[in-house]
Amino acid sequence: MLEDKTPQRTSLSQLGEFGLISHLTKKFDVKQSSTLKSIGDDGAVLDFKDKKVVVSTDLLIEGVHFDLSYMPLKHLGYKAVVVNVSDICAMNAKPTQITVSVAVSNRFPLEALEELFDGIALAAKFYNVDVIGGDTTSSQKGLIISITAIGEANGDEIVYRDGANNGDLLVVTGDLGSAYMGLQVLEREKQVFQVNPNNQPDLDAYTYLIERQLKPEARTDIRELLEKLEVKPTAMIDISDGLSSEIIHICKQSNVGCNLYEEKIPVDPQFINVCEEFNIDSTTVAINGGEDYELLFTIALEDFDKIKANPNFTVIGHLTQESEGVHLITRANTKIPLKARGWDAISE
DSSP, X not given: OOOOOSOOOOOGGGTHHHHHHHHHHTTOOOOOTTEEEOSSSXXXXXXXXXXXXXXXXXXXXXXXXXXXXXXXXXXXHXXXXXXXXXXXXXXXXXXXXXXXEEEEOTTSOHHHHHHHHHHHHHHHHHTTOEEEEEEEEEOSSSEEEEEEEEEEEOTXXXXXXTOOOTTOEEEEESOOSHHHHHHHHHHHHHHHHHHOTTOOOOOGGGHHHHHHHXXXXXXXXXXXXXXXXXXXXXXXXXXXXXXXXXXXXXXXXXXXXXXXXXXXXXXXXXXXXXHHHHTOOHHHHHHHXXXXXXXXXXXXXXXXXXXXXXXTEEEEEEEEEGGGOEXXXXXXXXXXXXXXXXXXXXXX
């Protein structure tokens, strides 16, 4: 008996809007005690009692934020949750709920949306957030995903971008630049495939970089880690648009300057190798690449001893008076102005 290799394609019109919502959301369970009413009414109902509520929204658009020629739909669903959860982490809050809205063209069958929502469900389970609502509608072309994330924190736990002080240390989690180089590898392989569709790419040498691009993770662990170390950041932001852009955001909103030290920026060995392969300056990528979803924060100098031995953190600079400006100190000890050359959602 011959196997039918033709994938099943169920037209979304067969289900209708409410049938589709019911079908795609049946896997979502309620885990948070603050979720009083989830999907199924005109609005979700949340009870945070004496907690503060943090809300953030991100929009992902096909052809602008992702390319489905190399981004699997399940990975896309997972990543869409991650980028929003990361914003809640950047406020030093605990993510608790998300809403998911999707606009989709008729080129997508039900099975494609099932893949997307499998990724969303996987991320919701991993980060222990409830999916409590959203919307679906049609799109003239392509796929659009909008996710709103909700989190909670005590009022004295929340960290803003405007609290940094002259003399504070600049700290980053993880390593930087790998997500951007993963994107460069995928773009190159896409061009090779377009020339020769029979060519199968060998991506073994790029696994870490590609994972950082296709399946990043939000740093939900940092809030609890800092609490155990008895360190509260003075300012915090997540690295979505590039390190340089995020540093400038903190400096502008906190009215301070900064010295960032090139030699201190943490990068992965695979990242260095691939930058050399592509003949790209690794520092330029590390400070401008974006999509790492690591956390950048500032701490008081007296807290340095509490974090200095922790492998999750790297001190990469210090804050100065606003009049001194924002600078990169190169390995050659040259001081150059730091400019925001990362992702710009409007001009790109």
